[in-house]
Amino acid sequence: MRSILFVCLGNICRSPLAEGYARHRIEALGLDWRVDSAGTGSWHIGKAPCERSITIAHKYGIDISAQRARQITSADAERFDLILALDRNNLTDLHAMGITQAKLLGTYGFEGADVPDPYYFKGNDGFEEVFEMIHTAVDTLIEAHR
Ligand code: 4NP
Numbered sequence: 001m002r003s004i005l006f007v008c009l010g011n012i013c014r015s016p017l018a019e020g021y022a023r024h025r026i027e028a029l030g031l032d033w034r035v036d037s038a039g040t041g042s043w044h045i046g047k048a049p050c051e052r053s054i055t056i057a058h059k060y061g062i063d064i065s066a067q068r069a070r071q072i073t074s075a076d077a078e079r080f081d082l083i084l085a086l087d088r089n090n091l092t093d094l095h096a097m098g099i100t101q102a103k104l105l106g107t108y109g110f111e112g113a114d115v116p117d118p119y120y121f122k123g124n125d126g127f128e129e130v131f132e133m134i135h136t137a138v139d140t141l142i143e144a145h146r
Contacts (some may be wrong), residue, residue, distance in 0.1 A: 001032050002033045004083075008117075014117075018086065021134055038072070046070075049067055052121075068069070082101075108141040
């Protein structure tokens with residue numbers, strides 16, 4: 001069984017969407033894979049995903065509202081065989097923790113591009129693009145490893 005962990009900064013906007021979409025797709029394909037997400041930061045531990053992520057996921061038939069933010073720990077390195085950072089700052093933080101197998105989600109289909117940090121977005125602007133990028137990268141990732 002494969003295990004995948006998606007990591008962003010807050011674990012409230014981008015990585016919950018990646019977790020939710022990946023779980024949805026993995027179930028649809030009948031694969032027996034484990035999926036989770038975490039943040040490098042501690043600010044939002046225990047919080048639900050941001051409203052804008054809940055809304056865009058819901059639009060595509062995925063409910064991420066029950067997810068709760070947690071912070072990455074070095075023990076996650078042994079618990080997951082694929083650890084995907086949403087942007088290169090997240091990747092740098094993971095590598096600094098010694099999580100050397102971490103790589104960019106954008107490696108899958110986007111030549112290593114970052115999934116942009118929605119913290120600086122105004123309103124709902126950009127969430128459609130974030131979802132589109134995550135969904136294409138996760139599809140590419142699943143096809144590469146199934
Ligand atoms: P995420 O977005 O990393 O996609 O969950 C952010 C959420 C909160 C903050 C930064 C990014 N923050 O600085 O509080």
